[in-house]
Amino acid sequence: MQPAPSPSAGRGDVIQPGLFTSVLYVQPLREDVSTLTERFREQYFNRDPSISPFSLFKQLWRTEGWKWLNFKVFDDRARETFLLVTIRIFLEQLTEDDPVAQVTGLFGAYTFYYTQPEDIAPSLRRLNHIPIPVDHFQRLTSLSESFSTPDFLPLREPVLYIASTMVKDQVFYVLPPSDLGPENPRYLPREVLVSDSTPEPDPEVPKKKGRPSWRDRAKKAQIALDGLNDWLESTPERPAAASIESPIPQDELVNYQTEKAELITALESAGDREALINANMTILKRLRDIQNEEDGLGSVEQRQLVGVERVESAVRELEARAKADVIAPPFWLAFITTAFSLSLSLLLSPPFSFFFCIMSSSYSLAPNAQRRYYPSTGSNASSTASLLPPSQPEVPRRQLSTSPLHQNAGFSPSSARPKELRTSASTHSLSDAGRYGAPAAGAGTVTNSISDKYSLAPDPYAWGSNLSPNQPEPDDYLHNPDPRRDRKHDSGGTVFTYRGLTNVGCLTLLCVGLVTLFAGYPLISHFTSKQMSKNGGFNLGGINASGQIPEMPGNWGLIDLETPREVYTKPSYFDPSQEMQLVFSDEFNTDGRTFYPGDDPYWEAVDLHYWQTNNMEWYDPAAITTSGGSLQITLSRKETHDLNFQGGMMSTWNKFCFTGGIFEASVQLPGANNIEGLWPAIWAMGNLGRAGYGATLEGLWPYTYDACDVGTAPNQTLNGQPEAATTGNDPTENGVLSFLPGQRLSRCTCKGESHPGPMHSDGTFVGRSAPEIDVFEAQITGTPLTGQVSQSAQWAPFNYQYIWDNSTANMIIPNPDVTTLNPYKGGVFQQATSGVTETNQGCYELEQGCFATYAFEYKPGFDNAYITWVANDQVAWTMMAAGMGPDPNVQISARPVPQEPMYLIANLGMSTNFGPVDIEHLTFPTTLKIDWIRVYQPSNQIKIGCDPVDFPTQAYINQYIDAYTNPNFTTWVDDFKQPWPKSKLLNQC
Template identity: 55%
Template sequence: MAASGQRRPYPQLADSPSTASLLQSTETNHRSPEAAFAQGPRYSNTQSFTSSGSTSWNGSPTNQGVLDRRSYQTNSVSEKFSLPADPAVWGSNVSPDFQEPDDWIHNPDPKRDRKSDRGGSIVSYRGLTNLGCLVVLVVGLLALFAGYPIIHYFTTNQLSNLGGFNLGGINASGQVPEMIGNYGLIDADTPSSAHTYKSFADGSEWQLVFSDEFETPGRTFWPGDDPYWEAVDLHYWQTNDLEWYSPQAIVTKDGSLEITMSEKEINNLNYMSGALTTWNKFCFTGGMILVNVSLPGSSSVSGMWPAVWTMGNLGRMGYGASLDGLWPYVYDSCDVGTVANQTYNGGPAAALSGGDPSNGGALSYLEGQRLSRCTCPGESHPGPYHSDGTFVGRSAPEIDLFEAQVSGGVDSAGLSQSAQWAPMNHEYIWDNTTGNFDIADSSVTQLNSYAGGVYQQATSAVTKANPDCFDQNTGCYEVYGYEYQPGYKNQSGYISWVANGDVAWTLDAGGMVADPETEINDRPIPQEPMYIIANLAMSENFVTVDVANLVFPTTMRIDWVRVYQPKNAVNIGCDPKDYPTAAYIQQYADAYNNPNLTTWTGDTSAGGYGQTEPKNSFLGQC
């Protein structure tokens, strides 16, 4: 390699870093370096190296100088960072008696004695702080694991037995609304003043258990739209109606539920209207139901048939197969009253004559109570059982808040308020003696001349309607409803119907006691869970239809619906333990979901459900 290209070591200048400047004394800023680092570089002169041939290194020849410089360069670097193993060589005082100067925290004190530790006190800022932290920690743990449960127990409001329906709206079918909203059993728009109501019977204060104010506009009631209400889509052939019930006909508007009858061809019928129910979604047993209603049409033109009514959950309105053998029975005895036509072996005589004059005097054309107390063990029955092992008689009873009718002419509008029954009394005459019923004002309310026919017996009274509260008049609203106590006479069963906001008439359970002529036993005030129905119909079966003078469209409006029950006897739900319905409905789902099935038995090709009647012990079939 050329001499000019060789690397040359440079002498250590006065201001160059060295071990002397790297290791500082703890006593002064200029302590001498320890012995191992006190040696300077191994050359005696300092000069600029500009050539490699003539300059000598410690008097050595040129080539040897190059080798020595390389050796020095390596040794000096390693010596800077190589420490002897003995700290004494570094110049440190390693005597065990020597105490290094340090801060007060790290001053070693090899023995604990009074001299060093006296004057201390547990009552110090630090001690109090430690103790305070421990107190806070203990109190916090006690509050979390003991205090919170106790406080929660005493401050949480006791849940009412409104079922599992709330946090925002589970109905009796177990459906939960997908969207957050006003879906509780008690409508948020119900004023607080309406959360209680005094019983018409004894003046006790009852609590609100269900309400709907219909304040939200644009609500619809197709299947799945609402957690409590559902509109049907069918023809109500049972009463030969002239209209088709469609969900299109029902909406909420201006703070009311509107059911509109219009002259519109639909499904081979000339009129469209609506029917709305809470079937299998909301039911109640006992209590009071009130509605604030404006009636459709005119108070002087006949034809409209508006109604608000209730039915037992085992029968679905408009679904014939579900109703066959259940409506309108209210019976829990095992005798001739449970069999077809209320007759057996040619008797009793009272069931063969003196009945419906339109049907040759026959008392009943009913096919018998399908789910009676006479049902044989092992047969299909929703239960439950009596203590004697027999089934509880089950059915789909009916109680009407009102059915409005106009017979034609001024002030001819009336409200039929009734309950339907089977089995039936001879000539449909119930025990309407003093003490078994009461009419509040005979100038306003009278017993209905219609008492029944081959398909039902009726306990009914007719109350004059306010002629102004019709759609084509001023359209005002009035309160209708009923209050009832389920059970027999010895259980103080009764029904009190409400019209114009006051009790119109009352039926006591004593009115439906045993009838020796037809050989039937007592019938209780309905004990089944009842659901709500509101519909607007038109049928010649109910009243003459004056097509020439009826004006379409016409609307029935419901401002609100409210249900009250005694505070100590709240009983809501469609599947109560003492009158279950859910399992039976699920077992025979087709009967409750196919309106084209009209009978329980019969050929399926002709509209029958194809089931068999449960065997009856009274008929000797067990």
């Protein structure tokens, strides 16, 4: 094998990448894998118990040879395509129900991967990881567990070892689960892989005579050339033709029969080459007949050019001819070519005629060799009759070998030229007919070739024409205009003739074609092109803005390759009988990761001041990295942007979102468990609002509402009503209930206003928002000071006095000694449902440094919806959706558990809005460490993506992209200068 084509390799000699993605390669490869499976099955069940199954497979691999893995000339693209397609065909076997097929595919993929040479480019191990859907990957990693019967129990250990080795070496990268079946066409070769359905010819029915179709000739030619190439490469060079002398014809016949037998043996494995084998046998039979004829003749003169001696004579002539152009070819090539040529006149069967064409066209003995074409005997056309010499009688075919011009096969210009130059003593005239290719008088010849028609002497007198100016020529009228004769043609005419209509029609077709090409084609392409699927998301799983999944080297799958297999599923916290499936994970095991914009496919750190909560630090991407197998967000006493502290916040906004399921993290909290002031948090928010970008949040956070009533109005009142919303609520704001500007994208939005949609069946918009659910916000409170976490959800519109229906049916706290209801219920900007749970006091940075698991699980919507929070690996508390039902006091409807696609957020900062800050005793720098983050969803309700059909976000975000990328736009109307959507509730439509 070569890493690149040699300089002498022609373009046709280099294997192209398209071969390995076509049926010509894939179909035979699949058949070979099936054959390998059956051979392994047979030997496995008849093996010696002392031989391991994998040793048996390796022995079978070496015995079979796998010749299709060896090619002479590659380029880099072809080799890469060959490697990836081949290993994917092996991995197809994992989707079979047959255990032997599964094992064969795994053993074959492992052997093929680890036996590829490293010194040939590109090396398989240096290519991108092999893409594999997560459901196939799970099947691979759990394959050994399926071999529990006594017959297949010996396979468990090698399968487990091979699977673990390939996972450890990161052979694969895992893609989202496929919804198109186990063999996803997206990862298979481009062409539709179907078998050639051309029916086999009936050997009993004689073939029609005549010229075969192009397809048949091309197919048969390819078959013949492949067979001859194989034979020529495996056959040693024979002695040169010059060493073969008479009288040993019988020995040469034996040699010829031996070589042809070797060719037939080499081709026996190809059943579709029966026509070639039949042709070879026909040649042998005819040579035997010639030998018999030779033995029956008398003198040597009578049999001078028959039988094998004819072959010897032709070989000597061809050798003499080749010396003028190239080095003489090996004897076996000249022997076979000449035998085929001489047998053509004797064998009329179509298979042999075809094979002669292949040999004559593919194995020319010199670069300048030409095929001579002889026209049939007959008179020349009248237009050229006066320009040609007198025709010569055709020599019968049987006299071809004895004719002096039989050697015309080696014709060259020097052989037709007179031996003397043109001098005063020369007896040759320049007008001699034989000087420039015209046959000399009395010379025997065959019928002139087509090229001889136009090979004329420079002297016109030699052409046989009368050149006297007084002699009229047949074409004189073309050169003598006559106005009277031609007036009807010169004075114009009509287009309505056959020729005129043909011309106009051609011009019309040309114009229509050009218009269609440059105007029609773009329109047709626009309206008929299919939108590429984004798998239900936007920028999900490495999907970029065009909806493509890049095949990048590295660990960029939705599920981290280093996530333990045993955590791919887990029971629900709310209902342990329900299984939850892992859909996203990040283990943060690669040190030195950064999260500046564009650095990571899922996470992005912000560079801004979180003014909404009066934070004391500036959030900078430099504060976030990975080290020691965990994500580290560091809060430092460092002046940044005129602030004294630097912290960090990162999120998966518009890159990874989920709707329903479990969001959990393993966390070590910063600082000590008895010094207050730090504000670490892990939380989720609806994708229509971007944390830290105020204009996007105004009128959307913390709403979760789909009704058209006073709950969507500014300050949650309309014309001063209801009165309960104006008194007895927030004591710090004179009892007012709400200072919110109203729900910007509500169900009351007028038709034609800017709204992301979709629409209800009654023609109203679906109420949209940016709700928030917190995994935790850590705090230090109590006497003595103790570490706690607040686990909450934020809501709008608000209940009267921010009191939700926290009955025992709607608020479930399994361990009241550890978790209590948070006394903080809300204020004019939010209503909170919150529980406070005491943390593991050792899981702090300055304590024992352990990690604890925090999570929330939720089901979106109204009926049977819920949110369950988890702290210290235990369920802390649960609230049911019924607790946020309608409140007649303030005339609002029920609020659903958030239905928007939610993205993930993690941050570390400080703010007096959250609680006292003990700057004097806090230790800086201090770090929030996250060991891993994982997201699960019910196996039958997978819904990931930031742009789902029922709650789209992409088009709206793109329309107002400046607000989502510029944190200096703090309000929608005053800063961003966009109108507030009109509301029919306020009679604005």
